[in-house]
Amino acid sequence: MNNTIRQHHAPHATMEDVARLAGVSLKSVSRVINNEPHVSAKLRAKVEAAITELDYVPDMAARSLAGSRTFIIGLLFDNPSPNYTMKVQSGVYRACVEHQYHLRIDQIDSSCSDDLVQAQLSAILRNSRCDGFILTPPLTDNQLVLDFLEKQGIRYARIAPDIQLDRAPCVLIDDFAAGAMVAHYLFNLGHRRFGIITGPDHHGAAHRRRDGFVSALRTMGLDGPILEAPGGFAFSGGIAAGQVLMDASPRITAIFATNDDSAAGAMVSCMRAGVTVPGDVSVCGFDDSWVAESVWPALTTVYQPIEEMAHRTALMLLDRTGQAATQTTLDFRLIVRDSVAAAP
Amino acid sequence: MNNTIRQHHAPHATMEDVARLAGVSLKSVSRVINNEPHVSAKLRAKVEAAITELDYVPDMAARSLAGSRTFIIGLLFDNPSPNYTMKVQSGVYRACVEHQYHLRIDQIDSSCSDDLVQAQLSAILRNSRCDGFILTPPLTDNQLVLDFLEKQGIRYARIAPDIQLDRAPCVLIDDFAAGAMVAHYLFNLGHRRFGIITGPDHHGAAHRRRDGFVSALRTMGLDGPILEAPGGFAFSGGIAAGQVLMDASPRITAIFATNDDSAAGAMVSCMRAGVTVPGDVSVCGFDDSWVAESVWPALTTVYQPIEEMAHRTALMLLDRTGQAATQTTLDFRLIVRDSVAAAP
DNA sequence: CGCAGTCTTGACAGCGCTGACAACGGGTGT
């Protein structure tokens, strides 16, 4: 098959045009564009004027062919939640626009065997070089992926990683503290019998939320059992987990779901079982994703600044000149809506 | 700010390596890669063997610098629904991978003034050339955007356009028929008093769904009023529209929302008003998006193959060699869940 | 005043590929 697309570009100004207009050499224009040192203010001004006048935009293809950068960063994800992914994408995209970079998006299925994961990665890398990658959970904590990238000498930054935080730049929230916050909130409303809906096995942040929740309850003196059921961050998983939790006797009065999707599922389980939310059982989610507002009653949840986290992560990847790993922690907050009430 | 990212690529095989190994000229390798005619089977085989042996992958930057193609297509969207956008993206992305193309994503805000829309487009085009663009609603029916692209001689294809279908390749479903299908379904369940939640003003497909629905009801002999309230395809719009519709007396028994998001909002309005779904009022959505399954009761809705539509659209853009506009219509189907019942 | 040392600027090759064009070779018609 011969895929032929041909385009007649409007003739763009080239670096040569700029150089001629500014009366300087090609290389000087290049220096200005790349913010290189050792350029006099006068020369820079001349060149910038010419660039503006000609509405010059550097040609990415030529830049990457001649130089060692590609001006592309890749976003690797393996998260089924469209909501989460879109927010991440939008944050990373914003950083790219700000830095005249391009964004490449690739989905990886990390649930398969190591060999297959490796094959997917190789294919992506072969297919187009990138200056760096952004990893989202659960890829952030996949040793295989990290090792592979490092072995190839490819830079990357991580969003909300769990392990080995100093291995590469990353941005996260204190998931443990967030879980604890939910615990305090529910405990202070009088709840004493709790259920937790956990996330995917390999999702570090989900574990930290759960650990923070449990740890805070224990610290506050709760000594009864705390039920747990796996929700896998999916709506359907939330339904199943909700059913399991509903079966307990005496019945629990509050559920902490480690993300909103599974919280929504749990609410459906309650409805089906004839249990009212929040009258009989309170439900608290995590993410403040789009579903939180579209269920009824609206979901009380923890807001985390996903878009901003993604943006910061991308900036780390783009800005850095040195090697030192950095780490940024952003704030979360409780979003009180209608799915949590005082214990019955 | 000096954004310095440098990467040491593992030394890749180049076309020259392939040519040497195969014992042919550079140009012959190029011919094979680009599927050009006038290449003997023997030569092609030799080259392909060498390519496999060396694991050669053509360098995109060099290709676009030397040739007239960029190997990038752009996806332009202005749709707030993460669900819809993700599906479109995934379909287009698949087509790109199949054709060794890259995908560029750009968001446009088309609700602002014409001048600003034009400015956004110019910025996108200046920033990086593309071999073509994919448009999603409501951009598909924005005269300004279409004119602009055509004036610049840029190819594009449309997903679910409303007007001037022969202007460019497109893929769509028969929204009118889909609306009619919903009308028949509800009418046959005994419903006679209807409310419609309409979409954004400038969204052609939303109008067609509404028109098909109304037209079918009239054809079946319904002569009472059919209420309409604007939902703007948003969850919050759906709540507002739901409230308006609930105020009617005698109360309507069925609501057709032109997308799932607004249907979910309408369901919340019902709950708040103490009206049960589907006991008192039936609600039918459109899209079979993710929310359809995460509300309670689960939403009866119309499935449209968004991912597939996007994929086909991208293939049209990539495959075509001629100029003739083409058009593909795909199937939709009713997804029966729990939000619709017989009229009370 | 001259010279080393530093800052600033420029000349030029070449990144990996494609497009235009040339050259080759083998079949056809006369």
Add this chain to the structure above:
DNA sequence: ACACCCGTTGTCAGCGCTGTCAAGACTGCG
């Protein structure tokens, strides 16, 4: 046998930019 044609293969310049290296401009100091 010769001219002609067409399918096939090759040669080479150059796309727009950056890295290397060298030259020029300036500074301070003996």
